[in-house]
Amino acid sequence: xxxxxxxxxxxxxxxxxxxxxxxxxxxxxxxxxxxxxxxxxxxxxxxxxxxxxxxxxxxxxxxxxxxxxxxxxxxxxxxxxxxxxxxxxxxxxxxxxxxxxxxxxxxxxxxxxxxxxxxxxxxxxxxxxxxxxxxxxxxxxxxxxxxxxxxxxxxxxxxxxxxxxxxxxxxxxxxxxxxxxxxxxxxxxxxxxxxxxxxxxxxxxxxxxx
Amino acid sequence: xxxxxxxxxxxxxxxxxxxxxxxxxxxxxxxxxxxxxxxxxxxxxxxxxxxxxxxxxxxxxxxxxxxxxxxxxxxxxxxxxxxxxxxxxxxxxxxxxxxxxxxxxxxxxxxxxxxxxxxxxxxxxxxxxxxxxxxxxxxxxxxxxxxxxxxxxxxxxxxxxxxxxxxxxxxxxxxxxxxxxxxxxxxxxxxxxxxxxxxxxxxxxxxxxxxxxxxxxxxxxxxxxxxxxxxxxxxxxxxxxxxxxxxxxxxxxxxxxxxxxxxxxxxxxxxxxxxxxxxxxxxxxxxxxxxxxxxxxxxxxxxxxxxxxxxxxxxxxxxxxxxxxxxxxxxxxxxxxxxxxxxxxxxxxxxxxxxxxxxxxxxxxxxxxxxxxxxxxxxxxxxxxxxxxxxxxxxxxxxxxxxxxxxxxxxxxxxxxxxxxxxxxxxxxxxxxxxxxxxxxxxxxxxxxxxxxxxxxxxxxxxxxxxxxxxxxxxxxxxxxxxxxxxxxxxxxxxxxxxxxxxxxxxxxxxxxxxxxxxxxxxxxxxxxxxxxxxxxxxxxxxxxxxxxxxxxxxxxxxxxxxxxxxxxxxxxxxxxxxxxxxxxxxxxxxxxxxxxxxxxxxxxxxxxxxxxxxxxxxxxxxxxxxxxxxxxxx
Numbered sequence: 001x002x003x004x005x006x007x008x009x010x011x012x013x014x015x016x017x018x019x020x021x022x023x024x025x026x027x028x029x030x031x032x033x034x035x036x037x038x039x040x041x042x043x044x045x046x047x048x049x050x051x052x053x054x055x056x057x058x059x060x061x062x063x064x065x066x067x068x069x070x071x072x073x074x075x076x077x078x079x080x081x082x083x084x085x086x087x088x089x090x091x092x093x094x095x096x097x098x099x100x101x102x103x104x105x106x107x108x109x110x111x112x113x114x115x116x117x118x119x120x121x122x123x124x125x126x127x128x129x130x131x132x133x134x135x136x137x138x139x140x141x142x143x144x145x146x147x148x149x150x151x152x153x154x155x156x157x158x159x160x161x162x163x164x165x166x167x168x169x170x171x172x173x174x175x176x177x178x179x180x181x182x183x184x185x186x187x188x189x190x191x192x193x194x195x196x197x198x199x200x201x202x203x204x205x206x207x208x209x210x
Numbered sequence: 211x212x213x214x215x216x217x218x219x220x221x222x223x224x225x226x227x228x229x230x231x232x233x234x235x236x237x238x239x240x241x242x243x244x245x246x247x248x249x250x251x252x253x254x255x256x257x258x259x260x261x262x263x264x265x266x267x268x269x270x271x272x273x274x275x276x277x278x279x280x281x282x283x284x285x286x287x288x289x290x291x292x293x294x295x296x297x298x299x300x301x302x303x304x305x306x307x308x309x310x311x312x313x314x315x316x317x318x319x320x321x322x323x324x325x326x327x328x329x330x331x332x333x334x335x336x337x338x339x340x341x342x343x344x345x346x347x348x349x350x351x352x353x354x355x356x357x358x359x360x361x362x363x364x365x366x367x368x369x370x371x372x373x374x375x376x377x378x379x380x381x382x383x384x385x386x387x388x389x390x391x392x393x394x395x396x397x398x399x400x401x402x403x404x405x406x407x408x409x410x411x412x413x414x415x416x417x418x419x420x421x422x423x424x425x426x427x428x429x430x431x432x433x434x435x436x437x438x439x440x441x442x443x444x445x446x447x448x449x450x451x452x453x454x455x456x457x458x459x460x461x462x463x464x465x466x467x468x469x470x471x472x473x474x475x476x477x478x479x480x481x482x483x484x485x486x487x488x489x490x491x492x493x494x495x496x497x498x499x500x501x502x503x504x505x506x507x508x509x510x511x512x513x514x515x516x517x518x519x520x521x522x523x524x525x526x527x528x529x530x531x532x533x534x535x536x537x538x539x540x541x542x543x544x545x546x547x548x549x550x551x552x553x554x555x556x557x558x559x560x561x562x563x564x565x566x567x568x569x570x571x572x573x574x575x576x577x578x579x580x581x582x583x584x585x586x587x588x589x590x591x592x593x594x595x596x597x598x599x600x601x602x603x604x605x606x607x608x609x610x611x612x613x614x615x616x617x618x619x620x621x622x623x624x625x626x627x628x629x630x631x632x633x634x635x636x637x638x639x640x641x642x643x644x645x646x647x648x649x650x651x652x653x654x655x656x657x658x659x660x661x662x663x664x665x666x667x668x669x670x671x672x673x674x675x676x677x678x679x680x681x682x683x684x685x686x687x688x689x690x691x692x693x694x695x696x697x698x699x700x701x702x703x704x705x706x707x708x709x710x711x712x713x714x715x716x717x718x719x720x721x722x723x724x725x726x727x728x729x730x731x732x733x734x735x736x737x738x739x740x741x742x743x744x745x746x747x748x749x750x751x752x753x754x755x756x757x758x759x760x761x762x763x764x765x766x767x768x769x770x771x772x773x774x775x776x777x778x779x780x781x782x783x784x785x786x787x788x789x790x791x792x793x794x795x796x797x798x799x800x801x802x803x804x805x806x807x808x809x810x811x812x813x814x815x816x817x818x819x820x821x822x823x824x825x826x827x828x829x830x831x832x833x834x835x836x837x838x839x840x841x842x843x844x845x
Contacts, residue, residue, distance in 0.1 A: 017674035023681035044292030063670070067291040068713070071325075075288050090673050090700055093722045095710045111677045112696045144721045146731040148770060151783045153820050153828045180818045183832050187772060187779065190735060 009056035014046040033119040050080040062089040084125035159210040349375040385422035429457035470499035474514035665706035716744040736773035762786025783828040
């Protein structure tokens with residue numbers, strides 16, 4: 001950070017595929033986006049190199065041989081507080097992206113992203129911004145979990161309960177086993193937060209569920 | 211064992227507010243210095259030995275130097291990754307949690323503790339760690355999380371977490387830990403004003419203390435019990451209090467806080483027997499000890515002194531003590547403040563200040579309203595109910611088993627020949643069934659291992675090469691083809707076995723999967739984080755959703771996961787064309803459902819298909835979880 005090339009951000013790459021790391025280093029140097037001062041292939045090495053170099057940017061893979069890069073992030077951030085962290089990974093799972101952003105990563109790049117995105121990411125994070133590559137952004141757009149709702153069959157069972165039918169009668173009517181309907185009433189009570197059949201009926205009426 | 215007792219003593223420190231750590235301090239200081247010297251010696255330790263030194267330093271520093279405590283915890287954490295030492299990592303995380311807790315950063319602390327819990331969970335599958343190490347970690351973490359909730363005034367949640375450690379202590383026969391746990395729960399119930407549950411827990415604590423023949427463990431619950439009995443029965447209060455007084459009097463230098471509490475109780479006892487002189491002596495002694503300790507106990511001592519002054523008719527002095535006995539801030543007021551408000555109202559009435567008297571009466575009403583909600587008063591936590599039910603269930607099953615043997619004996623003596631014939635038939639049939647079941651299970655297990663291997667290989671080996679290849683290319687068509695190859699490889703490896711499934715469980719994996727599908731929504735209900743047969747369930751849901759996408763023509767597919775302690779249920783429903791119900795259907799009841807049915811049966815689940823022509827399809831899978839058996843297997 002304080003060497004001669006101080007105009008360009010100092011970068012460390014942590015990736016257990018040496019060829020990949022060297023390729024990325026080459027691209028960064030060629031695109032004049034930064035100066036790669038070291039390459040680490042394990043989290044342990046990354047920690048030591050971060051302590052030594054205090055770089056501006058760390059490009060961090062998620063799956064490393066000695067652990068998960070995102071899990072280790074608080075540790076890495078502690079040894080080099082001024083470093084900006086960019087995750088560079090093959091993982092496109094929404095939960096991984098979400099987790100990375102939660103621990104304070106400032107950039108998320110998929111390995112299928114282009115050089116332009118790699119350079120843009122380094123420039124954005126050193127400028128104080130956050131950079132998420134296009135593909136990761138599009139993946140993360142849809143909501144992860146929807147609130148629980150009644151399924152068509154749960155609705156039907158509820159309707160029959162409100163009509164005053166017993167589990168056995170409902171099972172006969174729907175040609176299903178007693179246990180199945182019993183399970184369904186269990187889910188209904190859980191979803192509608194009711195302790196017994198009477199409150200199920202009340203909630204069903206109040207919320208116009210049947 | 212030792213460390214869990216220590217943890218709970220730590221827990222006790224927070225609740226009781228005493229400082230026993232003073233005794234350790236000097237002794238530990240020496241050790242810290244020698245360890246530091248070792249680190250900076252000409253021949254410093256390496257590898258595992260270095261990790262051991264870091265951990266010792268991390269454990270040694272807390273009372274002395276917070277910054278160094280943190281430094282060594284972080285060093286241990288980093289080194290634990292390099293050496294792949296899960297237990298050391300757990301220890302570091304736990305300590306980082308404690309630090310955050312000490313800084314009042316409760317969310318961060320909870321994050322570290324939960325991380326440590328997940329890690330401990332994964333240690334189960336690692337042969338390097340014994341079940342007692344895991345039990346030790348778990349009980350420590352449950353205690354820590356309990357403390358966290360305790361500090362945030364979420365008392366019922368706190369109790370729930372403390373009680374999670376109970377089965378562990380019982381399983382290992384750790385009597386002292388059980389005693390402290392019951393005592394702490396008793397203290398919490400007492401502070402909620404639920405005397406009945408408090409008494410129950412103190413009595414259990416006393417029982418364990420007597421079994422352990424530990425004088426401190428007997429004195430502790432007696433101190434609490436005495437507080438309950440003081441308001442009710444003089445004799446009982448006296449019998450409980452005197453032995454506790456004896457103990458704490460002998461150890462008053464080490465436990466000034468507890469001694470102050472006992473003195474306050476002694477003062478009250480003397481007031482009840484009308485020996486005001488002696489009450490005064492006790493109250494004054496309580497005050498000299500109370501000034502050095504934490505607020506709750508100081509309040510208690512002042513309240514006792516106030517009662518003594520009132521008995522003597524020294525109203526002005528009673529007022530001074532009384533005002534000291536309540537929290538300055540109404541929001542911090544606990545149940546014990548209510549009784550002090552009553553005292554103050556009484557004093558102001560005697561002094562002729564009606565306004566002030568009315569003010570305190572109103573405060574009492576406010577407190578009553580706050581604490582008298584049914585939930586708070588008789589709050590039995592869910593864990594407790596569950597635990598009790600489980601114990602009863604075990605007893606019933608034991609009885610049933612015995613009974614079954616008797617019946618069997620009678621039948622055997624009666625119809626031996628018939629039974630032998632029948633047995634042979636049954637044996638033959640069950641061997642056939644077991645063999646079939648074993649075949650399916652073995653097939654699934656083999657499939658699973660293979661999936662794991664292929665997914666890893668694809669991702670780790672092929673992925674690296676493809677990425678490297680991509681960087682060597684400049685031809686646009688070649689580039690975009692490589693991109694496609696990488697994306698496809700990622701999809702294949704993800705669908706074989708998503709990484710998030712092994713690491714974060716079924717909920718996260720299903721949420722990920724559904725999020726990447728266009729018309730599929732996912733929802734979750736329940737409280738369990740990790741459940742049994744996650745991989746099998748994931749594969750089943752994956753196939754069900756795939757079926758629905760391919761064959762149903764549905765516009766919308768919904769996946770719901772319910773994960774409760776005693777059962778797991780998955781429901782996949784769509785608004786597609788459906789099919790005729792089984793019986794009227796053709797041989798293929800909805801695109802390979804038979805195979806899925808077999809998989810569900812192999813993990814002991816049931817599957818219901820609900821379909822009508824034109825009304826969509828709904829498939830429900832339920833797995834009952836026998837929690838008791840699971841626990842036995844863990845042992």
